[in-house]
Amino acid sequence: MSAGEMAALVSAAAAVVGLLLAVFGVPLLGGSSPGRPVVDGAAAAPAASETPQASPSLPLPNGWRRVAAPDLRAAFALPDDWTQDVDSAIQSSWSSPAEEHAMSLKRDSSYGPTPKAAVAGQLEWYRDTPRSAMADLKAVTRPTRQNGKEALLLEIDYHYADRSEARRRVEVFVAGKAGQVYRLLFDTVATRERLAEHKELLAAARAQLLIDTSVRGREEAGGRLAEQKELLAAARAQLLIDTSVRGREEAGGSAMSTVGP
DSSP states (O other): OOHHHHHHHHHHHHHHHHHHHHHHSSOSSSSOOTTOOOOTTSOOOOOOOSSOOOOOSSOOOTTEEEEEEGGGTEEEEEETTOEEEEEOSSEEEEEOTTSSEEEEEEEEOTTOSSHHHHHHHHHHHHTOHHHHOEEEEEEEEEEEEETTEEEEEEEEEEEETTOOOOEEEEEEEEEOSTTOEEEEEEEEEOSHHHHHHHHHHHHHHHHHOEESTTHHHHHHHHHHHHHHHHHHHHHHHHHHHHHHHHHHHHHHHHHHHHHOO
């Protein structure tokens, strides 16, 4: 490699570093994460994960744990001794040890992209007793807020078709990204003691719920990758230009030295 080509390579590398510093504020290797300067003598904070991280600002109630649900792009909390009954791409369901209480978090667009459409579709399904096994439904819908958004709260008193035991089901519907609707559900036997517990469980779960926790990370990661590809393409183009120009300059200089004054 000639001295001119070497100089072109150095120039292109410097251009790449300069572009990266301008866009991201950090070099490719070493340094700190974007927007997270490292104080002298302190360790750099780890980069944010693209998977859901259950870390709301509110402290957990005693005896509760946080659960990440990557497929649902969500994270939630529940009592330590609850066990999982359903784990699918659209739903995560749990129950208490004696199955007095049940909870479920679902994310889908089966009935439409809004809480209103989701409530209407869900109620229609519930009222179809052969499919839902629920009978004598008494439903009330109220506006509420969840995760800083307008939402709907659905309260249902019912009993299963093959039992007379009264039950209470409360669900919160809130719109997520990409046309999806989240549904947080708590269901219990409608005794005074269980209803008091049910109310506390629902309030704590709503306070701890995180939605769309992985969408932002994936979008930002995709944007950073696209920017890096553009920077690399620009650097390669610059390298070809610099190499071509230096080559012509050297060729011209050699010809002149051969011809002489």
